[in-house]
Amino acid sequence: MNLKHPKTGKSLQINEFWLRDHCRCGDCLNLDTNQRRYDLLDLPDDITSLSTKYEGNQLLVQWSDGHRSSYDLDFIFDSQLDQLIGRRSKYTSPTAWSRSIITQNERNLRFSLPQLVSSDAVVKSLVESLVRYGIIFIDEVPPNPTMTELALRRVFPLMKTFFGEMWTFSDKPDHADTAYTKLYLGSHTDNTYFCDAAGLQALHCIEHSGSGGENFFVDGLYVVEELKRRFPDAFETLCRVQVPGEYIEKGEHHRYTAPVIQLDPLTQEFVQLRLNVYDRAVFDTLPQSEMAGFYKSLRQLLQLVRQEQVQWNLKLVPGSIVLFDNWRVLHGRQAYTGSRTMSGSYVQRTDFLSKARVLGIIE
């Protein structure tokens, strides 16, 4: 069916089944839950429009199955792929950062717990910065798990995993993982072994009496853009090759396989960087003849990640929570001495994005 918008003059060739399937009347759509009231197979496959009529900004359709629909023409024209892609740029878009860029913007990343608790506008501003930069800090948080949880729950629900909902860790071997040691941890993203890696990760240094233990953060978006520019073959390889991540301890055996870089299939925009060289399982998803190319590509990415100019080094101090996008920002830790206790939590990706969408920050 060919439509012509009476106001904009734009024309649109529309699939009639799609149009019938997007009837917004109360018989087709539960207007309270936004769920369709019918099974797709209830609609005749050969459904056609018997008559159409423009009435102002409405399109009236009489269907061959006897149904009558009334559409807002703006709804039809706005619900198309070109509009979806165009809308992405209208919302808060990410700012890729090197160390110099992020340190120049640090004032936009810091929020205080008193401000957060007393103002919804501050909550929105925090989520905006998290979408834009992928990292924020909540200051003036009493250094204990309870207040850390209170601060985080002011913005997001928490993600429960076998590590806990809120977790506290030190070098006590509570889990079979290097995080529960004093050792160095190179830049990585967490949960490459989960089907759905945590969307956000919060870390709060509750105490540290010793040396070392500085953290560092790298913007995976910035590095992936640099990889695409400088090493396009490596970029293509890391967007395609399936890399298995694995976590094994008593009573747990998680494994998930996906590319290191995930792009939006519609817009080719960056969606996720899954990079943790430590948690890689046996790599058996490529024929040996392709291994050299893969390792070359992964090494090129890791060399970019380890550049001084992209690494933001900072010491997390008691009272300040860092909250970062675990699908984008890599984090790491210098080795340390003495007693060091960290508290934190994960937030599900879907809950992060839902909050940002409800606040009108993303599409």
Ligand SMILES: C[N+](C)(C)CCCC[C@H](N)C(=O)O
């Ligand atoms: C954050 N917390 C200490 C609870 C868990 C750390 C998990 C570390 C794991 N190697 C990964 O990268 O996912």
Ligand SMILES: O=C(O)CCC(=O)C(=O)O
């Ligand atoms: O101990 C830290 O500061 C970070 C540990 C870490 O990288 C992790 O838990 O994933």
